[in-house]
Amino acid sequence: MEKFGKSQSVERREDDRFLTGLGQYVDDTTPEGALHGYVFRSPYAHGVITSLDVEAAQEAEGVHLVLTADVLDQAGVAGKMEASLLENQDGKTAPNTDRFLLAKDKVRFVGEPVAMVFAESLAQARAAVEMIWLEIDDLPVHMEVGTGGTPLHDLAPDNVAFDWAMGDLAEMEAAKSEAAHVLSFEIADNRIICNSMEPRGCWANMEEGRLHLCVNGQGVWAQKEQLANMFDLPASEIRVTNPDVGGGFGMKAMSYPEYFLTAQATRMLGRPVRWMSDRSEAMLSDNAGRDLTSTATMALNADLKIIGYQVQTLANMGAYSGQFAQPIQTQLFSKVLTGLYDISVAHLQVTGVYTNTTQVDAYRGAGRPEAIYVLERAMDYAARALNVDPWDFRRLNFIPC
Amino acid sequence: MKIAMIVNGKSVSREVSDNTLLVEYIRDHLRLTGTHVGCDTSQCGACVVHVDGQAIKSCTMLAASAEGAAVTTVEGLAKSKDDLHPMQVAFKENHGLQCGFCTPGMIMTATDMVARYQAQGKEITEDAIRHELEGNICRCTGYHNIVKSIADGASKMTTV
Ligand code: FES
Numbered sequence: 001m002e003k004f005g006k007s008q009s010v011e012r013r014e015d016d017r018f019l020t021g022l023g024q025y026v027d028d029t030t031p032e033g034a035l036h037g038y039v040f041r042s043p044y045a046h047g048v049i050t051s052l053d054v055e056a057a058q059e060a061e062g063v064h065l066v067l068t069a070d071v072l073d074q075a076g077v078a079g080k081m082e083a084s085l086l087e088n089q090d091g092k093t094a095p096n097t098d099r100f101l102l103a104k105d106k107v108r109f110v111g112e113p114v115a116m117v118f119a120e121s122l123a124q125a126r127a128a129v130e131m132i133w134l135e136i137d138d139l140p141v142h143m144e145v146g147t148g149g150t151p152l153h154d155l156a157p158d159n160v161a162f163d164w165a166m167g168d169l170a171e172m173e174a175a176k177s178e179a180a181h182v183l184s185f186e187i188a189d190n191r192i193i194c195n196s197m198e199p200r201g202c203w204a205n206m207e208e209g210r211l212h213l214c215v216n217g218q219g220v221w222a223q224k225e226q227l228a229n230m231f232d233l234p235a236s237e238i239r240v241t242n243p244d245v246g247g248g249f250g251m252k253a254m255s256y257p258e259y260f261l262t263a264q265a266t267r268m269l270g271r272p273v274r275w276m277s278d279r280s281e282a283m284l285s286d287n288a289g290r291d292l293t294s295t296a297t298m299a300l301n302a303d304l305k306i307i308g309y310q311v312q313t314l315a316n317m318g319a320y321s322g323q324f325a326q327p328i329q330t331q332l333f334s335k336v337l338t339g340l341y342d343i344s345v346a347h348l349q350v351t352g353v354y355t356n357t358t359q360v361d362a363y364r365g366a367g368r369p370e371a372i373y374v375l376e377r378a379m380d381y382a383a384r385a386l387n388v389d390p391w392d393f394r395r396l397n398f399i400p401c
Numbered sequence: 402m403k404i405a406m407i408v409n410g411k412s413v414s415r416e417v418s419d420n421t422l423l424v425e426y427i428r429d430h431l432r433l434t435g436t437h438v439g440c441d442t443s444q445c446g447a448c449v450v451h452v453d454g455q456a457i458k459s460c461t462m463l464a465a466s467a468e469g470a471a472v473t474t475v476e477g478l479a480k481s482k483d484d485l486h487p488m489q490v491a492f493k494e495n496h497g498l499q500c501g502f503c504t505p506g507m508i509m510t511a512t513d514m515v516a517r518y519q520a521q522g523k524e525i526t527e528d529a530i531r532h533e534l535e536g537n538i539c540r541c542t543g544y545h546n547i548v549k550s551i552a553d554g555a556s557k558m559t560t561v
């Protein structure tokens with residue numbers, strides 16, 4: 001059919017390759033002869049490590065290297081992952097809790113990497129992982145999205161990762177006291193697992209003295225900088241590439257322990273090394289999304305105009321603060337806090353909490369869909385409570401144009 | 402052990418361990434990487450190939466079980482780079498793919514489904530397509546355009 005005018009669809013350049021099986025996803029580009037990495041993950045949600053025995057794994061057939069926190073230490077790799085930290089309400093920076101590439105002293109969630117084996121074949125790497133023996137002293141687990149419980153981190157005694165706020169609380173309180181109606185609603189936004197069809201993966205190789213990390217990520221620069229910091233290398237000695245990626249959804253934007261470990265293995269062994277997550281591992285180790293409970297409070301005048309809007313949120317960080325986790329339900333959430341409505345007084349307070357679960361980080365829109373979800377649910381609930389049509393209620397409160 | 406089969410019309414033979422899966426044989430030994438692995442639970446369908454004319458999940462079959470069989474992977478579907486299979490064209494024209502990771506499995510499932518329905522003289526309704534896709538998961542598209550693509554591809558495919 002002849003098409004006329006602007007806005008005609010543009011054909012995708014990549015489709016011919018994808019349709020004929022010539023896509024180049026990360027594991028399609030693994031260098032010949034690469035060793036296979038496989039991760040030993042904590043089967044326990046919370047505990048103090050009393051012993052980690054990797055001797056049998058080291059001696060198993062085909063095994064070239066077993067990385068543990070101790071081995072990294074000896075290699076001079078500090079192993080602490082980077083996280084963006086917020087400024088708390090009291091002006092102090094949120095506690096800089098540790099997240100190591102491989103568990104040191106404690107395990108804090110089921111699926112946490114404890115050791116990584118590199119072997120000739122994947123089957124050998126898996127078999128060797130079966131020979132690893134981890135013993136822990138159990139600690140009570142903290143699963144509830146709330147403060148308190150057995151602390152995961154010494155620096156966060158109440159399991160409070162951060163306490164962040166924006167807006168003028170006094171003005172908000174004044175709006176509430178002037179209001180004809182004050183309505184409060186609790187709105188839960190459950191945790192999701194991202195589940196990109198292509199799981200996470202990477203390979204690393206030393207190329208003319210330069211470290212090359214090929215990872216199915218969503219950009220290369222942050223990754224490169226983090227590798228440089230982790231290994232204390234000049235950035236010029238590192239090359240990071242992204243091949244075709246089988247779905248990212250924000251989940252693949254962040255760095256993960258396995259990428260550093262794979263890179264470290266290639267540095268120690270001087271040969272290519274690859275790691276692909278399987279689906280079960282993805283469920284345990286990929287950054288999760290959402291997982292917050294908000295209480296939205298609306299102050300309305302007698303004409304049902306919103307004169308104040310307040311949100312208090314408990315945001316689950318999981319066991320660790322991920323690379324960009326803290327700014328999501330706070331700064332990013334705040335960008336669209338009041339949506340399309342004419343609301344002049346607003347206040348947002350968020351408490352980030354640590355729990356014995358997989359870390360939570362960016363996922364599809366990161367913070368902004370969550371804010372809109374809370375707001376629009378609250379609009380519906382309020383309309384129902386006030387016995388007015390939800391559309392009329394919205395029209396009444398839209399920013400006029 | 403030595404395992405031989407015909408893949409995309411060519412006889413191949415490789416020395417592999419006896420527990421090698423068909424998908425490993427295809428990806429790691431033949432280096433035909435169009436067939437993908439998206440799970441370890443036989444659920445996603447990214448690994449679908451045809452074995453003796455039937456769609457199967459290659460992650461769920463031992464290479465040894467395909468000894469002597471005729472296997473078609475997504476690489477074997479187009480006559481040439483410029484002469485794509487009608488189902489491939491339909492996916493392209495209907496935006497039936499985004500990241501493309503599920504796509505090889507989708508296309509192999511689709512061509513099998515159409516061939517079966519046409520052989521039985523049955524109409525491929527939208528409902529039938531959706532039902533037939535129960536073993537293939539896509540995380541990007543929301544399926545609507547995949548279903549459209551398959552219906553379009555079916556109208557252009559003549560297998561009988
Ligand atoms: S890899 Fe075969 S069904 Fe998922």
Ligand code: FES
Pocket residue numbers: 197246247497498499500501502503504538539540541542
């Ligand atoms: S197109 Fe990405 S999973 Fe289907």
